[in-house]
Amino acid sequence: MKIDFVLNGRKVSAEGDPMDRLLDLLREKFKLTGTKEGCGEGECGACTVLLDGEPVLSCLVPIFQCQGREVMTVEGVAADPEAQAFLERFVQEGGVQCGACTPGIIVTGWKLSQNKARLRRGEIKNALAGNLCRCTGYEAIVRALERESPS
Amino acid sequence: MDKVTGEALYTDDLTLPGMIFGATLRSPHPHARIKRVRWKSASAPDGAICITSGDIPGPNGVQLLDDSWPVLADKIVHHIGEPVALTAAATREAAQRALQAIEIEYEPLPPALSWEEAEQLEPLYTLSLNHGDIQQAFTQADSIFEEEYRTGHQEQLYIECQGMIAWFDDDGMLKIIGSMQCPYYVQKALMHTLQIPEDKISVKPAAVGGAFGGKEDFPSLLAIHAALLARHSGHPVKMVYDRHEDLMVTPKRHPSRIRHRTGVSKEGRLLAMEIKIDLDGGAFQTLSPVVLSRAVLHATGPYRCPNVQIFGRVLRTHTVPNAAFRGFGAPQVHFAVERMIDHVARALKMNPFDIRKINVVHPEDRLATGQVLDESTSAHLVLEEVEKITKFRRRWRSMERARARRQGDEPMRGIGLSLSFHGAGFTGLGEHRMRSPATVRLTADGRMEVLTAQTEMGQGCSTILPQIAAAAAGLRLEDVIAHEPDTAVVPDSGPTVASRTTMIVGGTVERAARELRDRVIHWAQEHLGTGPDLEIRDSEVRGPKGSVSPFRDIGRACYEQGGPREVTLHHEPPAWQEFDESTYRGVAYATYGWAAHVIEVDIDPDTLEPRPLKATGVAEVGRVIHPTMCKGQFEGGTLQAIGYALTEEMKMKQGKYLNDRLTTYIIPTMKDSPKMEVTFLDRPWQGGAFGAKGIGELPMNGAAPAVIQAIENATGIIPVALPSTPERLYRWMMEGRTTGED
Numbered sequence: 001m002k003i004d005f006v007l008n009g010r011k012v013s014a015e016g017d018p019m020d021r022l023l024d025l026l027r028e029k030f031k032l033t034g035t036k037e038g039c040g041e042g043e044c045g046a047c048t049v050l051l052d053g054e055p056v057l058s059c060l061v062p063i064f065q066c067q068g069r070e071v072m073t074v075e076g077v078a079a080d081p082e083a084q085a086f087l088e089r090f091v092q093e094g095g096v097q098c099g100a101c102t103p104g105i106i107v108t109g110w111k112l113s114q115n116k117a118r119l120r121r122g123e124i125k126n127a128l129a130g131n132l133c134r135c136t137g138y139e140a141i142v143r144a145l146e147r148e149s150p151s
Numbered sequence: 152m153d154k155v156t157g158e159a160l161y162t163d164d165l166t167l168p169g170m171i172f173g174a175t176l177r178s179p180h181p182h183a184r185i186k187r188v189r190w191k192s193a194s195a196p197d198g199a200i201c202i203t204s205g206d207i208p209g210p211n212g213v214q215l216l217d218d219s220w221p222v223l224a225d226k227i228v229h230h231i232g233e234p235v236a237l238t239a240a241a242t243r244e245a246a247q248r249a250l251q252a253i254e255i256e257y258e259p260l261p262p263a264l265s266w267e268e269a270e271q272l273e274p275l276y277t278l279s280l281n282h283g284d285i286q287q288a289f290t291q292a293d294s295i296f297e298e299e300y301r302t303g304h305q306e307q308l309y310i311e312c313q314g315m316i317a318w319f320d321d322d323g324m325l326k327i328i329g330s331m332q333c334p335y336y337v338q339k340a341l342m343h344t345l346q347i348p349e350d351k352i353s354v355k356p357a358a359v360g361g362a363f364g365g366k367e368d369f370p371s372l373l374a375i376h377a378a379l380l381a382r383h384s385g386h387p388v389k390m391v392y393d394r395h396e397d398l399m400v401t402p403k404r405h406p407s408r409i410r411h412r413t414g415v416s417k418e419g420r421l422l423a424m425e426i427k428i429d430l431d432g433g434a435f436q437t438l439s440p441v442v443l444s445r446a447v448l449h450a451t452g453p454y455r456c457p458n459v460q461i462f463g464r465v466l467r468t469h470t471v472p473n474a475a476f477r478g479f480g481a482p483q484v485h486f487a488v489e490r491m492i493d494h495v496a497r498a499l500k501m502n503p504f505d506i507r508k509i510n511v512v513h514p515e516d517r518l519a520t521g522q523v524l525d526e527s528t529s530a531h532l533v534l535e536e537v538e539k540i541t542k543f544r545r546r547w548r549s550m551e552r553a554r555a556r557r558q559g560d561e562p563m564r565g566i567g568l569s570l571s572f573h574g575a576g577f578t579g580l581g582e583h584r585m586r587s588p589a590t591v592r593l594t595a596d597g598r599m600e601v602l603t604a605q606t607e608m609g610q611g612c613s614t615i616l617p618q619i620a621a622a623a624a625g626l627r628l629e630d631v632i633a634h635e636p637d638t639a640v641v642p643d644s645g646p647t648v649a650s651r652t653t654m655i656v657g658g659t660v661e662r663a664a665r666e667l668r669d670r671v672i673h674w675a676q677e678h679l680g681t682g683p684d685l686e687i688r689d690s691e692v693r694g695p696k697g698s699v700s701p702f703r704d705i706g707r708a709c710y711e712q713g714g715p716r717e718v719t720l721h722h723e724p725p726a727w728q729e730f731d732e733s734t735y736r737g738v739a740y741a742t743y744g745w746a747a748h749v750i751e752v753d754i755d756p757d758t759l760e761p762r763p764l765k766a767t768g769v770a771e772v773g774r775v776i777h778p779t780m781c782k783g784q785f786e787g788g789t790l791q792a793i794g795y796a797l798t799e800e801m802k803m804k805q806g807k808y809l810n811d812r813l814t815t816y817i818i819p820t821m822k823d824s825p826k827m828e829v830t831f832l833d834r835p836w837q838g839g840a841f842g843a844k845g846i847g848e849l850p851m852n853g854a855a856p857a858v859i860q861a862i863e864n865a866t867g868i869i870p871v872a873l874p875s876t877p878e879r880l881y882r883w884m885m886e887g888r889t890t891g892e893d
Contacts, residue, residue, distance in 0.1 A: 027164075032157070033157070033160065033161075033163075033164035034156070034157020034158070035157070036161070036163075036310070036311065036360070037163070037393075038310045038311070038312075038394065038813075039394040039812070039813040040393055040394060040395075041394070041812060041813065041814060043812070043813035043814050044310060044394075044813055046310055073157065074155075074156065074157035075156070075157050078155070078156035078157060078158075087152070087155045087156065088152075090155050091152055091155060092779070093779070094779040094780060094782065094783040096154050096155055096609075097361075097609030097610065097611075097783060097787065098309065098310065098311070098359060098360045098361040098362075098608055098609030099154030099155075099159055099358065099360065099609065100161065100309070100310035100311040100360030100361055101310045102154050102155055103157045106155055106157075124821070125821045125822050126822070128821045129820045129821050129822040130820070131821070132310065132813070132818060132820060133310070133821075134307075134308055134309060134310055134361050134363070134787075134791070134818065135361055135609045135783070135787045136783055136786060136787050137783075137786035137787040137788075137789055137790035137791075137824060137827060138786075138790065138821045138824045139786045139824070139826075139827045140779075140782075140783055140786065141821070142821070
């Protein structure tokens, strides 16, 4: 089938089997390799993208579900001028080590921190419980998000 | 920054023209004879190829310590998942389909899968260490305690699975790019098996999505597989495992069975320790002898004991070979010795802090190897500091009392303390033998470039090594860059393992950067007529009369006019680091990192599920070069150890891992992680880069025993194995393995 959707703010269309994974479509057709596959079964959160603004696991999303909707990947967040301070804070706080989980954490964290003056620890932990990180012990990620405030 | 924008390229993000994909056919049996292999090419997808052990040009073994680990099984398979044949085809799916066109006839053989069965086979390796006279000491001890401790497999679970791409370029050069921590290991293995000379192979890590030891040996096997397929097909070949395959077949932390017999005085002083260590090596040796060596050398923990006898074995089983994982044999023995110390304390009605305080090593004390500890020994200092921060002593006592008074479904809360140490750098003469080189050179634009084989896998070496060079040469960080570790360009500064990067390689980089700076200054004096007594600070070269010129200008002039461009120096291990590998006497490690952990847990009274609330760590790792990264290493290692203690377990049936997915192998999420507080005692050590010691592995050693002691403090149940799952806690409770006070 042919699907039309908005990818990182731009209208795009793609051909594919309706049950193809969104993850593969993004990585292979659109060459957006920022989105990573960590487990392929919705457990690790590395492949998280925003679908109409909500975090979803792109390894579990069949592409037909994207018809007419908006998909935002880490590349989309990185291109947003308002996200720059947010991204830098992740680096400064040591919230990034090997970087394999980072794109998923960035899109989830960016969504979480928008329109929020200050995030509480419990709130951060609930929102990011589905994003596994094996390097940081999570503390630096929590610190980066706790410091987040609107510019 | 390219990691937060998604621009960093990992192995699976790379595509080459004409690239095809590889897949692996694996043994379904733990032990069997291969009677016949048939490739039914007619039923395979178009263009698919297949190779078996007969297609290997050189020795059929991965060159590590030896080459006993087969590249592809030949006559016998030794574990489930052992590679038997490889296919390659135009897509991943086609390569997988091609596997079905291979027909193999097996004749099953009896496997050894338990400790008891493994004991019937010849051990893969044994090691012993004696100090003092334990027989005599046991007769003088006031009490003797005996206990057996067990730990299970632990999976590294880097988020990026194993992956490798191989191709031959137009000049016939074999190119490898992939996920690895030791590019020179991969190169040596390729030279051996493919019979290709060193200068015809270039190995380069892509961005590496975590490793923790899991990408130390296995990438050599995967690189050989991809290279064999590339050679056979004439195409670039990519092999990337999915999580299921990665969990099924890659090496894990060795399970252990450790028996302690300990004699103490009535005050609780250690008099004699007899420690028997068995590690389950799996089917092949891989790195097990070195892992056992670390286990033996860390078996007494950071404690003083005049009489010690340690005997270690690596037993062979018909399971996936076990190998490197952060800590490398030390987490297993730390769990056992910390449990034994707790056992003694409880029997003598002592506080866990007090018993550690009277036995902890100080400068001038001897370890079991006979090594006399120098002034950089800080076990007693981290212990005192953690007590000061957490008031552990008092709180442990009050929670003991609370446990006795607890009623009904009131929450159970406990606090635990542990002490740990980790020898930095390679064991014994390892660093002497390698004397690994590092290079610093000028670039055409007058900057300084650091060339090492050290691989960035999130631990920060691509930041820290330039930082060391910059500090040594008086340059700003932006004027120093790290060359990516490509074996065709960088010197073999050794593997990125064993907490050696900052201390050992960093130390060489520091000296080389100073040397290059001095040579450039000397050249400037002679050729630019700058006069003597130049000084470099913040990338500015200052003359004695206040004149200032950017280092880049002088560097560029030096480069263009044929001045000194490059300095390569070798690591110089301290002359006093003498170690006898036959008797295991002497200085096993030039220095050690020291840590104390205090961890608090809540236990659900209905399910016995532990929940870590807070972890406090105090560590001494010499001078802290990069506080954020150092803290990140400590926090990350602490959480991996908490997972090791509580949930991470590979269950096995007939030699097959049952929980081979992330839904069943449970690592800590953000909600399972405690609040952490980490303090470093800043005590520069004379031998490391700017006084730094290794940090990477240390936190992995101490956190698990601290969690376990906290569980005991909360519940009165005495855990003797890792992970201490609710099921095991319940069983121990039913068996009466309790403090007996409840």
